[in-house]
Amino acid sequence: MGEYRFSQVDVFSAHGLRGNPVAVVHGADGLGDEEMAEFARWTNLSETTFLLEPTDAAADYRLRIFTTGGELPFAGHPTLGSAHAWLEAGGAATHADRVVQECAAGPVTVRRDERLAFAAPPLTRSGEVAAGDRAPILAALGLDDDQVLGMQWIDNGPGWAGIELASAGEVLAVEPVLHLCGQLKVGLVGPWVDPGQAGKDVEVRAFYGDGTDFMEDPVTGSLQAGLAQWLIPAGRLPQRYVAGQGVRRQRDGRVHVEVRDQQVWVGGDTVTTVAGTVRIGSA
Incomplete structure (x- = not known):
């Protein structure tokens, strides 16, 4: 030993x-x-x-x-x-x-x-999530299709799919349907109405399962990187912002994201x- x-x-x-x-x-x-x-x-x-x-x-x-x-x-x-x-x-x-x-x-x-x-790191899988995958993901998260502003693969290793919602409040309100989650690996992001008061620009949540267990991750760097690589070029997130994560896990994570010389940095x-x-x- x-x-x-x-x-x-x-x-x-x-x-x-x-x-x-x-x-x-x-x-x-x-x-x-x-x-x-x-x-x-x-x-x-x-x-x-x-x-x-x-x-x-x-x-x-x-x-x-x-x-x-x-x-x-x-x-x-x-x-x-x-x-x-x-x-x-x-x-x-x-x-x-x-x-x-x-x-x-x-x-x-x-x-x-x-x-x-x-x-x-570069995404190994990107692009829109097809309808055949989209429907079971939304069912597992208890979301209606009209709540979703966008859904894309943002996989840089763990297998993430990303979902953009209209507000941080909607992100925090999500209650997964555990028996439907299986091996789901998905992240949610939505903006705060008053970033100055909240001390963060967006709220993020990450859910993942291995087929036998399912949990919410407190704060997730790989997911945050993928969300930034998707939503900054699309013009839906700024070149520099602070993401909060972990509220529903009794944590208070802060992720500092910025673009320098066309490279996304997650700190x-x-x-x-x-x-x-x-x-x-x-x-």
């Missing part, structure tokens, strides 16, 4: 305990696939990550990302939380203003600015809430 440095980082929250936590295992090169999967199931968080030596000479570190059900090629809040943990542990980036993460989806640049922000505050060591592997 090996002993590994461990961090648990709250992402998209400046105060801790209000965002989305990710478990991070440092120096995990000695762990096998099943050991990683077993530990991810044990943490029971939406994602657990493992920091490894890069195989790409242009990367600062390599990252593997596991849910309780399997491995993901990319995910947003684990990317920011893992970059935070790597830097906090003394990671020396090649470039002072950014770190480069190697993951199954390819290299991901994380900008070091006022807060960490990742460059949204948020990161705070270490747990630090220590863990023992993983056969006795």
Whole structure:
């Protein structure tokens, strides 16, 4: 059984305990696939990550990302939380203003600015959701077709479909029909009427299932990236905005989205809430 440095980082929250936590295992090169999967199931968080030596000479570190059900090629809040943990542990980036993460989806640049922000990876699936998929999604969310301003695939790894609603209030009012949700992976977005008072421009919710369990994610970087890549070019979101997420999960996440030089960046505050060591592997 090996002993590994461990961090648990709250992402998209400046105060801790209000965002989305990710478990991070440092120096995990000695762990096998099943050991990683077993530990991810044990943490029971939406994602657990493992920091490894890069195989790409242009990367600062390599990252593997596991849910309780399997491995993901990319995910947003684990990317920011893992970059935070790597830097906090003394990671020396090649470039002072950014770190480069190697993951199954390819290299991901994380900008070091006022807060960490990742460059949204290219969508692997986009375009309108066809009627055959649209109807069961709306039924699972308890939405009428005339409530939907737009629905598109915005998949950058996890499999997201995005739905635009008329207001933040409509987003927060959605009550999924659990027995219809299955393996649904869908995000909702709607604007706040008074962004200044709310402290955020839009409200976002994310729902996902694996066929046996279904839940709402507290704050979701990959979904936020996909929504921005869809709605900013369409002129329905501005070049820079703040998205709230997590209200219905008793969280208060803030996601800072902006376009720089035609690249969408998704950023948020990161705070270490747990630090220590863990023992993983056969006795």
